[in-house]
Amino acid sequence: MWRGSRWLRGLLLRPAGPGRAPAVRRAAGWAGPAGRALSGGPSAELRAGGGAEREHRAPDHALSKFSIDFVTALLRQENASNICVIQLPPEMRYSDYFIIVSGSSARHLHAMAHYTLKMYKQMKQENNPHVLIEGKDTDDWMCIDFGSIVIHFMLPETREIYELEKLWTLRSYDDQLAQMVPASLPDDFIFGLTNKQQ
Amino acid sequence: FSFKFHLSGTCAHLQTAVGLHRCHLNITGACSAIQKMTRVRVVDNSTLGNTPYHRPPKCIHVYNKSGVGKVGDKILLAIKGEKKKALIVGHRRPGPCMTPRFDSNNVVLIEDNGNPTGTRIKTPIPLILRKHEGEFSKVLAIAQNLV
Numbered sequence: 001m002w003r004g005s006r007w008l009r010g011l012l013l014r015p016a017g018p019g020r021a022p023a024v025r026r027a028a029g030w031a032g033p034a035g036r037a038l039s040g041g042p043s044a045e046l047r048a049g050g051g052a053e054r055e056h057r058a059p060d061h062a063l064s065k066f067s068i069d070f071v072t073a074l075l076r077q078e079n080a081s082n083i084c085v086i087q088l089p090p091e092m093r094y095s096d097y098f099i100i101v102s103g104s105s106a107r108h109l110h111a112m113a114h115y116t117l118k119m120y121k122q123m124k125q126e127n128n129p130h131v132l133i134e135g136k137d138t139d140d141w142m143c144i145d146f147g148s149i150v151i152h153f154m155l156p157e158t159r160e161i162y163e164l165e166k167l168w169t170l171r172s173y174d175d176q177l178a179q180m181v182p183a184s185l186p187d188d189f190i191f192g193l194t195n196k197q198q
Numbered sequence: 199f200s201f202k203f204h205l206s207g208t209c210a211h212l213q214t215a216v217g218l219h220r221c222h223l224n225i226t227g228a229c230s231a232i233q234k235m236t237r238v239r240v241v242d243n244s245t246l247g248n249t250p251y252h253r254p255p256k257c258i259h260v261y262n263k264s265g266v267g268k269v270g271d272k273i274l275l276a277i278k279g280e281k282k283k284a285l286i287v288g289h290r291r292p293g294p295c296m297t298p299r300f301d302s303n304n305v306v307l308i309e310d311n312g313n314p315t316g317t318r319i320k321t322p323i324p325l326i327l328r329k330h331e332g333e334f335s336k337v338l339a340i341a342q343n344l345v
Contacts, residue, residue: 093325094344134333138311143335145328150335162317164339176318177342180243 066123068097071149074119075101078112082159086168096148098168102156106139109153113142120146231291231303232257232267238275238305241287242316242340247307251278255305269293270330275305282315283308285337287323298324298345306337314340 068085075083082102088094103109113133120131135142140158144151152164167174232238237254240247247255255277260267267273267286275284284307288300300322307315312333319337322345327334338344 092344094328094338098339134335135312138313141313141336143339145335150339152335152339162340167318167340167342172342174318174342176243177320180318180320181248 066120066146068149071099071116071151074116075099075112075151078115079104079108080112080153082156084165086165088168095145095150097150098164099149099151100159100164101151101153102159103153106155109140109142109155110136113144113151113153116144116151230266231289232271232273232286232305233260233265234258236303238273238284238286239302240275240277240284240307241304241321242306242314242319244307244314244316246277246280246282246315249278257305269297269324270327270332270334272308273305275307277307283310285334287319287327287337288321297326298322308337312336316340318342 072083072085080101080103082100084100086098086100088096088098090096101112103112117131117133129147131144131146133142133144140155142153144153154162154164163174163176167176234257236257238257240255255275257267257273258276258281259274261272261274267289268291269286269288271286273284273286275282284305286304287306288298288302288304290300290303292299304321306319309315314336317340319341320343322343323338323341325338325344327338
């Protein structure tokens with residue numbers, strides 16, 4: 001699937017796409033507005049400010065052309081279903097945006113991931129780091145870490161198993177974490193070595 | 199790196215680290231992070247890692263040039279009578295400056311294709327995994343607590 005440079009110019013000159021208001025978007029409508037209300041933790045306050053301010057906020061990372069809007073437009077154009085963009089607070093020190101995307105088949109995920117990487121390579125300058133696709137040999141979960149954006153390409157079944165959106169919106173209040181049995185220390189665990197003052 | 203052996207047989211490097219106390223336990227195992235025959239602690243919520251068994255999960259191979267596994271290395275684990283690959287996310291050995299040191303040798307079970315077996319990790323996961331070459335974004339994505 002080779003996109004010519006003419007198409008690329010058209011994409012860059014195209015005015016800002018629709019639907020940029022909510023920070024957490026999902027085509028299937030899983031808890032769209034409710035997701036914002038439910039989310040605990042600091043990310044709620046940032047998103048409650050509304051999407052309107054986000055459009056005018058200049059992107060902070062070095063690659064200003066490879067912005068979140070460009071990425072979402074790209075994914076929509078690739079027929080990715082259920083695009084979920086979560087804006088992370090800077091206290092997490094992980095990244096700025098966390099995107100989860102579903103594909104229809106393993107081949108679709110493969111194509112989407114490679115196409116996103118190809119676009120990044122075309123737009124990056126010399127000082128930007130190289131990015132690799134993680135999970136190339138899997139058939140249900142691939143991810144790419146662009147520094148300030150992390151994209152996960154999953155099949156719908158895999159998405160249901162891991163429920164990453166729930167974890168990353170309700171950080172500590174996630175229900176899978178609550179169901180986990182609290183771990184007890186193993187029997188051979190040597191604890192308190194520093195406390196033994198003889 | 200010379201080892202000075204005391205009456206109790208402890209590692210001098212660790213003695214200076216913990217303040218020169220007398221302990222009668224041989225703790226030289228912590229000097230080498232994770233290698234063959236180390237007992238490890240599985241920290242995700244997979245059924246294989248959490249069902250009790252009469253033997254603790256042990257490392258049987260480290261996928262590394264040296265046989266010593268540090269944070270971010272893949273190892274082979276013998277767990278409940280089966281072999282399973284795992285990723286080291288923390289060890290008791292002090293690492294590079296300004297990296298976290300854990301009180302237990304933590305490990306996350308992964309499949310052969312790199313997908314994590316469990317779905318959530320409660321223990322803190324070091325963020326230096328992001329800088330390492332390798333496929334760690336999936337493990338970071340299911341972690342609750344990043345350090």
